[in-house]
Amino acid sequence: MLNFAVSRIMRAFLTITICVTSVFVILRLAGDPSDILLPDDTLPEIKAEYRERWGIDRPMPEQYLRFLVAVTRGDLGVSFADGRAATIVVAEAIPNTLLLAGAALALALMIGIPLGIFAALKHNSALDRIVMSIAVLGFSIPTFFLGILLILLFALTLRWLPSSGTETWWHLVMPTLTLAAGLLGKVARFMRTAMLEVLGQSFVRTARAKGVPRLPVLLRHVFPNAAVPLLMFLGIETGLLFAGAAVTETIFAWPGVGRLLVSSAGSRDLPVIQAAILFVACVIIVCNLAVDIIHALIDPRIDTLGAKAQA
Amino acid sequence: MSLNRRLFVGGAVSAPFVVTTPHAFAQTDRRPTLTVAVAELPKVLEPAMELNNVGTRVTYSVFDTVIRRDFKSQPDGGGSKLVPHLALSWEQESPRSLVVKFRNDVKFHNGDEMTSDDVAYTFREGRLWGEKAEIPGGRPFFGTLEAVEAIDKHTVRFRTRAPDVLMEQRLASWCSWIVNKRHYEQVGIDGFGKNPVGTGPYRFTRMRANEFMEFEAFDAYWMGRPTARRVTFREVPELSTRIAGLVSGEFDLITNVPPDQIQVMSSYRDVEARSVVLANSHLLTFDARGPMTSDKRIRQALAVSIDRKKLVDALWLGKATIPPSHNYPEYGQMFLEGRSLPFNPERARALLREAGYKGEPITYRTMPNYYTGALDAAQIIVEMWKAVGIDARLQVVENFAQMRAPGQQVGNNSNSTRFPDPLGAIWPSWGPASDFQTSKAFAEADAAPFNAAGRLLLGETDQAKRKALFAQMLDAYEDACPGTILYQPLETYGVKKKVNWTPYSFFFMDLRADNLSFS
Numbered sequence: 001m002l003n004f005a006v007s008r009i010m011r012a013f014l015t016i017t018i019c020v021t022s023v024f025v026i027l028r029l030a031g032d033p034s035d036i037l038l039p040d041d042t043l044p045e046i047k048a049e050y051r052e053r054w055g056i057d058r059p060m061p062e063q064y065l066r067f068l069v070a071v072t073r074g075d076l077g078v079s080f081a082d083g084r085a086a087t088i089v090v091a092e093a094i095p096n097t098l099l100l101a102g103a104a105l106a107l108a109l110m111i112g113i114p115l116g117i118f119a120a121l122k123h124n125s126a127l128d129r130i131v132m133s134i135a136v137l138g139f140s141i142p143t144f145f146l147g148i149l150l151i152l153l154f155a156l157t158l159r160w161l162p163s164s165g166t167e168t169w170w171h172l173v174m175p176t177l178t179l180a181a182g183l184l185g186k187v188a189r190f191m192r193t194a195m196l197e198v199l200g201q202s203f204v205r206t207a208r209a210k211g212v213p214r215l216p217v218l219l220r221h222v223f224p225n226a227a228v229p230l231l232m233f234l235g236i237e238t239g240l241l242f243a244g245a246a247v248t249e250t251i252f253a254w255p256g257v258g259r260l261l262v263s264s265a266g267s268r269d270l271p272v273i274q275a276a277i278l279f280v281a282c283v284i285i286v287c288n289l290a291v292d293i294i295h296a297l298i299d300p301r302i303d304t305l306g307a308k309a310q311a
Numbered sequence: 312m313s314l315n316r317r318l319f320v321g322g323a324v325s326a327p328f329v330v331t332t333p334h335a336f337a338q339t340d341r342r343p344t345l346t347v348a349v350a351e352l353p354k355v356l357e358p359a360m361e362l363n364n365v366g367t368r369v370t371y372s373v374f375d376t377v378i379r380r381d382f383k384s385q386p387d388g389g390g391s392k393l394v395p396h397l398a399l400s401w402e403q404e405s406p407r408s409l410v411v412k413f414r415n416d417v418k419f420h421n422g423d424e425m426t427s428d429d430v431a432y433t434f435r436e437g438r439l440w441g442e443k444a445e446i447p448g449g450r451p452f453f454g455t456l457e458a459v460e461a462i463d464k465h466t467v468r469f470r471t472r473a474p475d476v477l478m479e480q481r482l483a484s485w486c487s488w489i490v491n492k493r494h495y496e497q498v499g500i501d502g503f504g505k506n507p508v509g510t511g512p513y514r515f516t517r518m519r520a521n522e523f524m525e526f527e528a529f530d531a532y533w534m535g536r537p538t539a540r541r542v543t544f545r546e547v548p549e550l551s552t553r554i555a556g557l558v559s560g561e562f563d564l565i566t567n568v569p570p571d572q573i574q575v576m577s578s579y580r581d582v583e584a585r586s587v588v589l590a591n592s593h594l595l596t597f598d599a600r601g602p603m604t605s606d607k608r609i610r611q612a613l614a615v616s617i618d619r620k621k622l623v624d625a626l627w628l629g630k631a632t633i634p635p636s637h638n639y640p641e642y643g644q645m646f647l648e649g650r651s652l653p654f655n656p657e658r659a660r661a662l663l664r665e666a667g668y669k670g671e672p673i674t675y676r677t678m679p680n681y682y683t684g685a686l687d688a689a690q691i692i693v694e695m696w697k698a699v700g701i702d703a704r705l706q707v708v709e710n711f712a713q714m715r716a717p718g719q720q721v722g723n724n725s726n727s728t729r730f731p732d733p734l735g736a737i738w739p740s741w742g743p744a745s746d747f748q749t750s751k752a753f754a755e756a757d758a759a760p761f762n763a764a765g766r767l768l769l770g771e772t773d774q775a776k777r778k779a780l781f782a783q784m785l786d787a788y789e790d791a792c793p794g795t796i797l798y799q800p801l802e803t804y805g806v807k808k809k810v811n812w813t814p815y816s817f818f819f820m821d822l823r824a825d826n827l828s829f830s
Contacts, residue, residue, distance in 0.1 A: 030709070035710060043746070050447060053447075082504065156555045159559050163555045251551075253545070253546060
């Protein structure tokens with residue numbers, strides 16, 4: 001088990017390194033931050049001074065080496081825009097993203113799983129089709145469009161909910177609905193498929209033939225087996241949920257990491273972009289790593305010693 | 312006690328009242344609050360660090376300048392008359408020395424009296440104009456300073472290295488906000504940026520990065536009690552969210568409304584669009600290093616074959632302004648009457664013939680969204696050029712580096728009027744220290760007559776001679792034609808009709824009592 005965990009952690013570390021390096025190179029090829037951050041008729045000597053201050057006047061390999069050395073000390077540089085440590089700028093936004101993504105994840109699971117189970121139990125009925133249509137609508141409708149629709153309905157027409165900000169719990173409602181809609185639909189569909197697959201297994205038939213009532217069969221035999229692939233699926237989707245909140249956060253002026261990433265990319269605030277990408281990469285990798293390890297723990301078919309998986 | 316449905320519903324209904332009751336009791340000030348939704352908030356509130364549209368619309372309410380530009384001296388909000396502000400009076404002691412007498416009734420937000428020590432501290436070498444100044448962006452404004460000396464508690468002498476006729480303009484610019492010395496020394500530049508102390512009508516209370524900045528009325532303000540109890544600037548990057556929030560009543564004022572949304576605004580009963588033409592011009596640049604644009608006749612042909620009125624009508628609902636070149640009415644006595652930016656296709660064809668132009672391609676690079684409407688304008692201009700026989704090839708690029716990479720012949724840019732004088736506008740934008748000249752896009756030989764007139768203007772104090780030198784500069788610029796102005800764009804705000812507030816031709820948002828009231 002230890003070897004398994006170590007190999008996964010090493011792989012995660014390699015992934016982060018590749019990700020951060022790619023971002024570092026691409027950002028520096030994508031234009032000079034002084035052109036964006038300073039007024040467009042700033043004198044060249046003033047621009048040169050800022051470029052020197054930000055360290056982007058040096059050759060790229062030197063910048064990269066300095067960056068790597070600094071990263072080992074936990075220093076991701078200072079924001080070009082306000083001179084604060086990039087880690088602090090990103091850390092300030094993390095709680096908002098965790099709150100929004102956490103709420104969306106909880107909502108998606110609380111509604112998506114029961115819907116999926118219900119649809120599987122009513123397989124091929126009208127109710128199944130209705131539930132699945134709602135699920136397809138949920139993940140087909142673009143986040144941006146849904147967000148604007150909700151604002152038009154709840155903020156502009158009904159005036160029930162605030163359109164932007166984080167002041168109260170009411171501010172959380174529309175961003176959560178917007179962000180959860182896609183995942184909810186996917187969870188419902190995935191749960192339904194997984195349930196149907198397990199329901200058709202011989203051990204379920206056997207249990208029913210032995211006279212075990214329907215509910216215990218579902219709770220003790222079907223759901224735990226259907227939950228394993230769902231867990232794998234959620235590992236990837238949770239990471240994407242945290243990373244993909246950028247659009248929702250921008251629409252609802254929710255000051256999370258996604259919006260910080262968008263605004264920093266717009267202003268070419270390289271240290272902040274790097275720190276934000278590092279956070280997002282870490283979230284995705286940690287989620288996947290956690291799922292890998294949990295999967296290995298709960299599924300006896302996964303051989304953590306490297307032997308071939310049992311059939 | 313168990314929680315049943317009735318108890319839960321009762322609790323939920325009463326919760327908002329319980330939560331807000333302390334505020335209701337504490338609330339004795341009956342002045343309204345003002346919430347402004349902006350596309351972006353400044354990162355810091357050190358006023359000289361944020362010399363841009365995003366920063367100055369906030370800092371204008373927190374700080375005061377030494378002298379004030381009275382935008383309201385013209386009905387369109389573009390007045391340029393200089394009036395006393397923190398300064399009671401000023402006197403040119405010698406060509407290189409300006410003595411300024413300050414008011415003695417000005418308090419900072421922390422209760423300190425404003426004295427000449429604060430002024431000298433604000434304009435110190437290490438902050439604004441020295442070789443290693445903390446804020447390099449201060450040098451274009453105050454690089455001429457040699458010393459700033461406190462004469463007595465309320466009198467300060469500004470000494471320059473050479474005669475500087477623009478010192479009053481500089482002291483009215485967005486780089487001359489007075490900061491509190493004691494607080495600045497206590498917290499340093501970074502701390503000050505997060506917790507500023509000025510003398511303006513609103514006192515900083517709190518901020519949350521990328522979310523909001525909140526200010527309360529500073530009732531000891533020397534110009535009188537502010538009309539809003541509290542002002543909050545809220546960052547809402549998405550335009551449709553800003554508009555929805557304005558209509559639903561969450562916001563009283565929103566910024567950055569594009570021209571195509573002006574009609575949308577007017578369709579709502581209690582909301583309206585208020586626009587002002589900015590002291591900023593969008594323009595095209597012609598790179599003298601390009602194979603075709605190295606010939607000034609071709610550059611001139613490019614300039615005279617643009618029908619600017621059509622552009623303004625099509626893209627700006629006819630509301631943007633076409634200035635008479637780099638020559639704006641706000642220059643006052645320096646404004647040159649009788650000039651224009653001509654549209655003359657016949658002249659363009661003649662110039663092209665003279666230059667031997669045979670339809671060789673001319674590369675026109677533009678960024679799609681950096682300047683509002685730039686791509687639409689480019690597509691129209693290419694057609695206008697085609698009509699006179701110019702084969703312009705449009706390339707859409709992502710950033711300035713790509714735009715200025717070898718091969719560019721035409722690009723886009725904007726020029727701001729830092730202060731209303733040619734030396735505060737065309738000279739820093741196109742003079743010897745500008746990017747255009749250092750990069751040779753404005754070739755040395757072409758620029759020589761322009762530079763010669765500009766250098767003379769720098770040292771000239773006689774008004775009539777200054778104006779003549781400006782005319783020479785502008786003639787030289789138009790003859791060399793390193794670029795041409797398209798128009799001055801429109802800045803539009805969405806405002807609740809109950810809010811009586813006038814936008815200015817600069818990015819400042821004036822929320823002082825004489826420009827903000829509520830119906």
